[in-house]
Amino acid sequence: MMTVLRRLGFYLGLLLFTLFAVFPIMWMVITAFKQDADLYDVANNPFLYNLPPTLKHVTFLFTGTNYPVFLWNSLFIGILVVIITLLLAVPAAYSLSRLVGHWGERSGIAIFLVYLIPPTLLFIPLYQIVTFLRAANTVWALVLVYPTITVPFCTWLLLGFFKSLPRELEEAALIDGCSRWQAFVRVALPLSLPGIATGIVFAFALSLSDYIYATVFVSSTASHTVSAGVPTELIRGDIYYWQSLMAAAAIVTIPLAVAYGLLFDRLVKGFQSDSAGSEAAP
Amino acid sequence: MATLELRGIKKHYGSIHAVNGVDVAVAEGEFLAILGPSGCGKTTLMRMIAGLEMPSEGEILIGGKPVTHLPPRARNVSMVFQSYALYPNMTVARNIAFPLKTRGMPQAERDAKVAWAVGIMGIGHLLHRRPARLSGGEKQKVALARALVRNPALFIFDEPLSSLDAQVRTMARGELRQLHDRTGVTTVYVTHDQLEALGMGDRIAIMQHGRVHQLGTPQELYDDPADTFVAAFLGAPPMNMLERDGRIVGFRAEHLMPGTPPAAAAGDALSLRMHISQLEFLGAEWLVYGEIENGATPQKLLAKVPPAVAATLRVGEQREFTVTRSRLRYFDPTTGLRVRDERG
Amino acid sequence: MSEAETTARVGLGDHDHLLGWLMLAPSLIYIAALVGLPFFLAIALSVTSATVGDPSIHGFVGLGNFVQVLHESAFPLALRNSVIVTLGTLILTLVLATAESELLVRDFRGKRLLQILLILPWAMPVSLAAIDWLWLLDSEFSPVDWLLRHMHLLGPGSPLGPANHLYYYGREWLGLGAIVMINVWRLLPFATIIVLAGRTSIPRDIFEQAQVDGAGFFRTLFSITLPALLPILMVASMFTALLVFGDMAVTALTTRGGPGYATQVLPYWAYLKGIDGGALSEGAAVALFMFPVLLVGAILALRMAYRTDSQGDRP
Numbered sequence: 001m002m003t004v005l006r007r008l009g010f011y012l013g014l015l016l017f018t019l020f021a022v023f024p025i026m027w028m029v030i031t032a033f034k035q036d037a038d039l040y041d042v043a044n045n046p047f048l049y050n051l052p053p054t055l056k057h058v059t060f061l062f063t064g065t066n067y068p069v070f071l072w073n074s075l076f077i078g079i080l081v082v083i084i085t086l087l088l089a090v091p092a093a094y095s096l097s098r099l100v101g102h103w104g105e106r107s108g109i110a111i112f113l114v115y116l117i118p119p120t121l122l123f124i125p126l127y128q129i130v131t132f133l134r135a136a137n138t139v140w141a142l143v144l145v146y147p148t149i150t151v152p153f154c155t156w157l158l159l160g161f162f163k164s165l166p167r168e169l170e171e172a173a174l175i176d177g178c179s180r181w182q183a184f185v186r187v188a189l190p191l192s193l194p195g196i197a198t199g200i201v202f203a204f205a206l207s208l209s210d211y212i213y214a215t216v217f218v219s220s221t222a223s224h225t226v227s228a229g230v231p232t233e234l235i236r237g238d239i240y241y242w243q244s245l246m247a248a249a250a251i252v253t254i255p256l257a258v259a260y261g262l263l264f265d266r267l268v269k270g271f272q273s274d275s276a277g278s279e280a281a282p
Numbered sequence: 283m284a285t286l287e288l289r290g291i292k293k294h295y296g297s298i299h300a301v302n303g304v305d306v307a308v309a310e311g312e313f314l315a316i317l318g319p320s321g322c323g324k325t326t327l328m329r330m331i332a333g334l335e336m337p338s339e340g341e342i343l344i345g346g347k348p349v350t351h352l353p354p355r356a357r358n359v360s361m362v363f364q365s366y367a368l369y370p371n372m373t374v375a376r377n378i379a380f381p382l383k384t385r386g387m388p389q390a391e392r393d394a395k396v397a398w399a400v401g402i403m404g405i406g407h408l409l410h411r412r413p414a415r416l417s418g419g420e421k422q423k424v425a426l427a428r429a430l431v432r433n434p435a436l437f438i439f440d441e442p443l444s445s446l447d448a449q450v451r452t453m454a455r456g457e458l459r460q461l462h463d464r465t466g467v468t469t470v471y472v473t474h475d476q477l478e479a480l481g482m483g484d485r486i487a488i489m490q491h492g493r494v495h496q497l498g499t500p501q502e503l504y505d506d507p508a509d510t511f512v513a514a515f516l517g518a519p520p521m522n523m524l525e526r527d528g529r530i531v532g533f534r535a536e537h538l539m540p541g542t543p544p545a546a547a548a549g550d551a552l553s554l555r556m557h558i559s560q561l562e563f564l565g566a567e568w569l570v571y572g573e574i575e576n577g578a579t580p581q582k583l584l585a586k587v588p589p590a591v592a593a594t595l596r597v598g599e600q601r602e603f604t605v606t607r608s609r610l611r612y613f614d615p616t617t618g619l620r621v622r623d624e625r626g
Numbered sequence: 627m628s629e630a631e632t633t634a635r636v637g638l639g640d641h642d643h644l645l646g647w648l649m650l651a652p653s654l655i656y657i658a659a660l661v662g663l664p665f666f667l668a669i670a671l672s673v674t675s676a677t678v679g680d681p682s683i684h685g686f687v688g689l690g691n692f693v694q695v696l697h698e699s700a701f702p703l704a705l706r707n708s709v710i711v712t713l714g715t716l717i718l719t720l721v722l723a724t725a726e727s728e729l730l731v732r733d734f735r736g737k738r739l740l741q742i743l744l745i746l747p748w749a750m751p752v753s754l755a756a757i758d759w760l761w762l763l764d765s766e767f768s769p770v771d772w773l774l775r776h777m778h779l780l781g782p783g784s785p786l787g788p789a790n791h792l793y794y795y796g797r798e799w800l801g802l803g804a805i806v807m808i809n810v811w812r813l814l815p816f817a818t819i820i821v822l823a824g825r826t827s828i829p830r831d832i833f834e835q836a837q838v839d840g841a842g843f844f845r846t847l848f849s850i851t852l853p854a855l856l857p858i859l860m861v862a863s864m865f866t867a868l869l870v871f872g873d874m875a876v877t878a879l880t881t882r883g884g885p886g887y888a889t890q891v892l893p894y895w896a897y898l899k900g901i902d903g904g905a906l907s908e909g910a911a912v913a914l915f916m917f918p919v920l921l922v923g924a925i926l927a928l929r930m931a932y933r934t935d936s937q938g939d940r941p
Contacts (some may be wrong), residue, residue, distance in 0.1 A: 014734075017725075017729065017744060018740060020811070021743060021745075021814070021815070022746060024747075024758050024759060025747075027758075027762055027769055028758050042772075046767070087652070088652050088656055091649035091653075092652070094649060095647070095650040099642050099645060100647060114657050114661050116864075116920065116923055117665070118868065118871070118872020118920070120892075120893035120897070120916070121913050121916055121917070123897070124900045124910045125664035126660070127900075127901065147660075148657065151656065166365065166367070168365055168367040169367050172363060172367035173380075173384075175332060175354045175355070175361045175381075179355065180353075180645055190371050191370065191371060209753075211752055211875035212897070216901055226751065226754075227752075230754060231756075231879055240761075242761055245757055245761070248754070249758055252750075252751065252754065253750040256750070256751075257742055257743075257749035257750070258742055260745045261744075264741040264745060267819050268819050269823070271858075272823045272826070
C-alpha cells in the first residue's frame with residue numbers, strides 16, 4: 001500500500017536509525033582487534049585493518065587483567081540478585097494484581113515510585129549502611145543493595161503480566177478445590193513463566209549495568225563488577241588500553257543485546273496499560 | 283430440603299447496589315435460569331453463590347448448610363465459565379482430573395471418574411489435546427466434563443452458550459438440558475438470552491437493578507408477567523404496550539390479528555385501526571410493523587401473523603386489528619406493576 | 627447423588643486479604659529498609675556535619691551545608707548543566723523515538739534482527755557505553771574526526787575550525803553536547819519502546835478512517851498520531867528525564883566535570899564531594915538538590931498511574 005517514495009523513505013529511515021545505534025558498537029568491535037601500530041596512526045583509515053587483525057588484546061584481557069574476576073563477580077552477584085528479586089517481586093506483583101484493594105494499589109504505586117529515585121540520591125546514606133553492616137568492599141554490599149533497583153522494576157513488569165492473566169482461570173481453580181495460595185502456585189505461576197523469564201533477564205541486566213553503587217561500595221579490584229572494574233582496571237594512570245577496553249565492553253554487551261532484543265515485543269507490551277489491546281496500527 | 287437457598291442477599295460496592303435483596307430457593311434437581319440484561323446483578327449473584335465474592339448482607343445455604351462466608355472449595359459447587367476457563371498448560375485429561383486431584387483422590391478412583399465423565403460427554407478422542415487446539419464446542423464439552431466429574435451439589439453455568447455461533451447454539455441448548463435431565467444435578471443457569479431461559483429453565487428468576495422482578499415457570503413469566511419490565515424482556519418481539527385510559531395495556535404480537543372476529547363485535551376485545559408501515563419475512567411467519575393514532579403521538583405496534591394471513595396485507599394500507607380480551611394484560615403507568623381487575 | 631463435601635479445611639491460604647499482605651510484606655519491608663531509611667538518612671546527613679572519617683550523625687548545622695553548597699562556584703554550573711543535559715536529551719530523544727516508533731510499528735522482514743541492533747545502546751552497561759564514546763570522540767584518534775576531515779569539514783580552512791581535531795571532552799559546550807549525544811544514544815531504544823507501546827494501542831480503524839478521508843502522512847501524524855500519543859510521551863519523558871538527571875557515569879568517565887566545573891552535573895558533584903572528598907554531609911546536601919525535580923516527577927507519575935488505573939479492572 002505504500003508508494004515507492006514512501007517505501008524508500010521507510011527503508012532510509014530504518015537505515016539511519018540502525019546506523020546511529022550500531023556505529024559506535026561496530027567501531028568498538030573493529031578496535032578490539034587492531035594492532036597498536038595500526039590503531040595509533042592518525043593517518044590510517046580507522047575502519048579498515050591496515051595491518052592484519054590480532055587477538056593479542058583480547059587475550060591480554062583474559063590473561064593479563066582482572067577481567068575474568070570481574071565477569072565472575074558480575075555473574076555471581078547477578079544470579080543472587082535475580083533470586084532475591086524473584087522471591088520478593090513475584091509474590092508482591094501477584095498480591096497487587098489480585099489480592100489487595102485500595103491500599104494495595106497505593107502500595108503498588110509507592111513501589112513503582114521507588115524505582116524513580118536515582119541511586120545518586122541514596123548512595124551516600126547507603127554507603128553508611130553498607131559500612132555499618134561490615135559489607136563494604138565486598139560483593140555482598142551489591143547483592144544487598146541491587147534489589148532496590150530490580151525489585152520495583154520487576155514488580156511493575158510482573159504486575160502487568162499477572163493482570164493480563166484471565167481471572168477466570170484462577171477462579172476455576174478455586175472452584176475446583178484450590179485455596180488462593182494453591183491457585184497462585186498451580187495455575188497463575190506456570191502461566192506467568194514468560195513474564196518471569198523477562199524479569200530474570202532484566203534483573204540480571206540491571207545489576208550488571210549499575211555503575212554508581214558498584215564504584216562507591218567496592219574499591220578493591222578483587223570484588224569489582226564488570227561495570228566498575230573495566231574503567232578502573234584498564235585505565236592505568238593516563239594509559240588507556242583501548243583495544244582491551246573495547247573487547248571487554250563488546251563481550252558483555254552483545255549477549256545482553258541479543259537477550260534484550262528477543263524480548264523487545266514483550267517489553268513493549270509491558271508498557272501498555274492493561275486495557276489497551278494490541279490492535280496493531282498499520 | 284432445598285439444595286440452594288438465598289436469603290436477603292445484598293451486595294454493595296460503596297454506593298452502588300449490585301444486588302439489592304434476593305430471596306430464592308432452588309429445589310433439588312431443579313434447573314433455575316437467572317435471566318436479565320447486563321448490569322442487572324445476575325453475574326454478581328452467581329459469583330456469590332459460587333463463593334467468588336462475599337455478600338454484604340444475607341445468607342446462602344447449600345444443602346441446608348450455611349456457606350455464606352466459605353471459600354469456593356468448601357462449597358461443593360461446580361461452575362462452567364463463559365470462556366470455559368480450561369487450564370491452557372494442561373491436557374484435556376488433566377483438566378478434567380484437576381478437581382479430583384486437589385481433593386487428594388487416589389489415582390485409580392480419579393481415572394474411573396474421569397472415564398465416566400468423558401463417556402457421558404463423548405470426548406474420549408480429545409483426551410491428550412491441549413485446550414488451544416479445541417473448537418468452541420469441544421471446549422464446552424471438556425468444561426462440562428470437568429464440572430461433572432466430582433458430583434457436586436450444584437452446577438453453575440455462566441452464559442455458556444454466548445461464545446457459540448447462533449446455528450450451533452440451538453443444538454447445544456438441547457444437549458445441555460438433556461445432560462441436566464440425565465444427571466439430575468441442581469443447576470443455576472445465568473443468561474441474558476431470554477430464549478435460552480424460556481427454553482431450558484424449570485423456573486426463571488428475572489432480574490433487573492439487583493432485584494428479582496419475578497420468579498416462576500417460563501409459562502408464568504410469559505403469559506402472566508409481573509410488570510412491564512418482564513413483559514417487555516421476554517418474547518421476541520417484546521410485548522406491545524399501549525397507553526390507554528390511564529393504564530398501560532399489553533398484548534403479544536402473535537395475539538394481534540387483522541380482522542374483526544365476532545368476539546370483537548360483542549365488545550369482548552380491543553380493536554385498533556392500524557396503518558401498516560412494513561412487512562418483514564421471518565421464515566415461518568411474518569412480522570407486521572404498524573402505527574396507530576393514540577392520543578397526541580402515533581404509537582408503533584408489532585403483529586406476528588402466519589404466511590396465509592400476511593398475504594392479505596399490503597404495506598401502506600389501513601386495517602382493523604384486534605386482540606381478544608383474555609390476551610390483554612394491564613399495568614400501572616407509574617410503577618409498571620401488573621394490575622389485575624375485571625375492566626376491559 | 628451429591629456428596630456433602632463442604633468439609634474442606636479453611637486455612638490461611640483462603641483469606642485473600644491476609645494472604646495478599648503477607649505476599650506483599652517482604653518487598654515492602656525491604657524497600658522501607660533500603661530505600662525509605664536511606665532517604666531519611668540523606669536528609670539527616672545533609673543537616674549535620676558527617677565526614678567519611680567521622681560518619682556518625684552529629685553536629686546539627688541546620689541548613690548550613692546547603693548554604694555553603696549554594697555559594698560554591700561549582701553549584702550554578704552543576705545545576706545549569708543538569709538541567710541543560712536533561713532537557714536537551716529529552717527533546718532529542720522524544721522526537722527521535724516518535725519517528726522510530728512510526729517505523730517499527732510496521733512489520734517487515736528482518737525485524738527481529740533489527741530489534742536486536744536497535745536495542746544495543748540500551749543493553750550496554752552505562753559505564754561501558756561512556757568508555758566506548760570516550761574512544762569514539764577521542765581527541766586524537768576519533769573516527770568521527772577522521773570522517774569529518776575526509777569530508778573537508780574539519781581542518782585548516784574548513785567550517786569546523788583550523789585544528790585537525792575537535793577536543794570534545796575538553797570543551798564546555800562540545801563536552802555538554804557530547805554528553806547529551808551519549809545519553810540520547812543510550813536511551814533512545816528505551817524511549818522508543820515506551821512510545822511504541824502507546825503507538826500500537828491506537829486502534830487501526832482510526833488510521834484507516836484517515837486514509838479513507840484522504841489524509842496524507844504528515845497530516846495523519848500531526849492531527850491523529852501525536853495527540854493520541856500525548857499520554858505515553860509523558861511517560862517516556864518522565865522515565866528518560868529521571869534516568870538522565872540522576873546519571874553520574876557518563877560525566878564521570880568522559881569530561882569528569884571539566885574543564886574546571888564547566889560540564890559538572892549534580893550527581894557527579896555529589897559523588898566527588900561526599901565520597902571522593904569525604905565530606906558526606908555536603909555530598910548529601912548536593913544530592914538533595916535533585917529532590918525537587920524528583921518530587922515533580924513523582925507527582926506526574928502518580929497522576930499518570932491514577933489515570934491508567936481508573937481504566938483498570940472491576941471493583
